[in-house]
Amino acid sequence: MFSSKTGCLCKCLKLETFVNMKKIKTIVSRDIGLALASLCSKYFLKSPHLHYGYWTSSLEVDIANVSIAQENYTTFLISHIPEGVKKILDVGCGTGEIARRLVEMGYQVDCVSPSSFLSRQARELLPNSCHIYECFYEQLQTENRYDLILFSESFQYISPQQAIKKTLDLLNDAGYILICDIFKKDTPEKSPLPGGHRLTMFYDIVAEHPLKNVKDIDITEQTAPTLDIVNDVLKQVVQPGVNLAQQLLDDRYPYMSKFLKWLYGKRINKLNRKYFSGEKTAENFKKFKSYRLILYKKDKFHKSLAT
Ligand SMILES: C[S@@+](CC[C@H](N)C(=O)[O-])C[C@H]1O[C@@H](n2cnc3c(N)ncnc32)[C@H](O)[C@@H]1O
CATH class of the missing domain: 3.40.50.150 (Vaccinia Virus protein VP39)
Structure with missing residues (x-):
């Protein structure tokens, strides 16, 4: 009985450690994401802000x-x-x-x-x-x-x-x-x-x-239009950029490219679905x-x- 209780405690502790590790990873990637967003915002949009913005009816969504x-x-x-x-x-x-x-x-x-x-x-x-x-x-x-x-x-x-x-x-x-x-x-x-x-x-x-x-x-x-801009940037800039980088890797390092696809295939597909599925739109923002x-x-x- 003691050992089954100890086993149960160990499982709980392992689960807790796993959940904590996942939380830490999420926080770190969120922090890096926000830092990157601030750099892009400052240099490409000339804006010091990190929020969606408020689109008045007279402001063209651009x-x-x-x-x-x-x-x-x-x-x-x-x-x-x-x-x-x-x-x-x-x-x-x-x-x-x-x-x-x-x-x-x-x-x-x-x-x-x-x-x-x-x-x-x-x-x-x-x-x-x-x-x-x-x-x-x-x-x-x-x-x-x-x-x-x-x-x-x-x-x-x-x-x-x-x-x-x-x-x-x-x-x-x-x-x-x-x-x-x-x-x-x-x-x-x-x-x-x-x-x-x-x-x-x-x-x-x-x-x-x-x-x-x-x-x-x-x-x-008033905030939703920002999503159409994000979707556009992902489709018109990020996705073609990623495809070009992949073509270059396939051409220069075909074995490494195959190995990476084999190793990270699932993760790559997940990222493709997350960012390039075309679903990050103002319409979906208003719906959800x-x-x-x-x-x-x-x-x-x-x-x-x-x-
Ligand atoms: C999307 S930015 C918004 C920044 C700013 N308030 C604005 O409107 O431009 C989110 C902010 O929340 C901060 N943040 C995230 N988790 C936090 C937490 N647990 N406690 C305090 N701030 C947090 C981030 O560091 C970041 O500064």
Whole structure:
């Protein structure tokens, strides 16, 4: 009996180690992905931002206009900061561009940034008065309290329970949480697009906390066009580039090429399906995702009941 229990414990530990390793791998590749995205955004799009952007009806959906859409988004986001807010914590500040705008407008801003690459960019952009906590939000320890905690396209990376609990602890009484991000709709089919917590699950979690809904605006229509641009770049640039590199490898190193295909065939097919299936479109984004700006106010009365 003892040995079967020990065996079971070992299996559980192995499973836990496997799950943790997988999580670490996901976090590392996500970090590298975001760092690469920031480099591409800066050099090809001339934009310091790392979000989808907000396409107004008059703005032509063209790669040359992505930086304008991203500026529109920043203006739209900032316009929803309630009056009276002075101290803001920008969680997942990316390159620090939104925080920089907020500082310029007179807000006192601190940031959370787990990526050393992005934190370095943010430090160059922000004054010394802005403290950058270089850690995951889940691990943040501070005595500071804030009037508003901002999640601009960073909420999707954090467990909603943990994010809300931590935010309530870090907010001043009657403080705000402002989330602008992708959520998953409840659809029978599996989404070809990654990202976002399930919206219904998120609302259920919020309902268990002392939070009063102030605003909940659906901006899926205005953010979706970015997907058509991503799809176009994948089809017109990345896929032909990959095919050319493969042709070169086949021609110069035919044995190595065959060996690599044999070794990584399944993974290559998976990547082809993921990136070149042509499904990363605005239409699918609208079908499977809901991009929302959500503002909640910490409810003092509820808090006293809960504790
Ligand atoms: C898509 S970028 C958005 C950047 C910026 N807020 C913007 O709107 O341009 C996502 C950001 O979330 C950060 N992030 C990811 N996981 C996080 C976590 N667990 N805690 C805090 N930030 C996180 C990333 O480092 C990155 O800065």
